[in-house]
Amino acid sequence: MKSTSGILKSALTLLILVALGAGIFIWSGVYNIGADDPHMRATHMLLETLRERSIESRASKLTVPDLSDPAKALQGAGNYNAMCVGCHLAPGMVESELSKGLYPAPPNLSKYPVELAQAFWVIKHGIKASGMPAWGKSMEDAYIWNMAAFLQKLPTLDANQYQAMVASSGGHSHGGGESGRDLEHEVATNSEAAHDDYEGVHSHESGEGDEHNDSDSGHHHDNAAMQAEDSVANAKNAEAHGHDDSSKDQAMTTHTHADGTVESHPVKPEVETDDGHDHKH
Known part of the structure; x- marks a missing residue:
């Protein structure tokens, strides 16, 4: 018979080999972690x-x-309808994109009840690597117990009864149910206000809805902008060629550049040259 120390050494060697093999298996990436591969x-x-x-x-x-x-x-x-129905479904409801795509597949809680304490624990703490969140991070225990109580009744309801309960529930206006604030109303109000702000900016920029603008106001703004751009361009051209406003009183000559740009210049005055003769006679 092997001695106790020999058995321990063999067991330790086996554990080391198993751990080494597991490490190689994990590090190799050969295992498919995709949710579509069971x-x-x-x-x-x-x-x-x-x-x-x-x-x-x-x-x-x-x-x-x-x-x-x-x-x-x-x-x-x-709260169940606001927070859980997308994965765990409801009476008369077909599979959702979430319930189809998650692995392991979330149970259809409209088919069978969950024991009260277990339902509470799972809702509060969630389950690692399953898609089940820990709602206890945002909900008080009393509201979680209420959801657990509802889960006992859910499998006994048909679609109409389920909808009637949700419609008369005080929990469906706020996912957590703690404060009683109607967040759906707040979101809708904020969205409407943001939309109105956008419409106001849009109408101001385009001239729509302004009682001081006539039907041609859009064209008026466009023409004014084009005129301003032309003025800036002309000023830059004048500066580039060393011209000032006094050139407008001078005779002008016009020529066309190769790129099709037409440009005007004042005619330079002729300079008399001294040829040594007296031309005053």
Whole structure:
């Protein structure tokens, strides 16, 4: 029989080889991490067991509050519709782009209930690498418990009953439900104000809606701008050629450049030369 030390050495060697092999496998990039390529069966079973046992062990330590008041589930209905329905669906709802694209696929919670404490724990803490966010970072526990209460009723509802609960819920105006602020109304109001601001700037720039502008105001502004540009161009040309305003009283000559530009210059006065003779007679 092998000695105890020999067994320990063999086990340690095996662990080192396994760790080395796992490191090479991970570093090689051979594993396809794409969400459209399912895990290997063994990997899937391992992760499923890991997730279920992790949630169960933590949810079992929670104390479930009294959720018998129908108003609690009703409030949770609005928040579920605002925050969860895109992935976890609703009665009569077909698969969404999110529910189709996520892997592992989010469960259709309109088909079966989730145990209260587990529902609360998952909503609050989320699940790593699954697309399930930790809503506890933005929601108080009371509102999360209300959503958990609603999840108990959800599988018993048809499409009309579901819509009726959402429509009468106080939670659907704000994703978190904490403050009672109607963020949907605020967003719509801010968007409308921004649109009005844009329209005001646009109409001012284009001359639309200005009672002081006639129907030709757009052309008037364009012509004025063109005239201003011409004035600047002429001033630059005059400066480049050393001309001043006194040239307008002089005789002018015109010539055309190779690029088609027409330019005018004052005629230079003839300079008399002294040839040694007296021309005054």
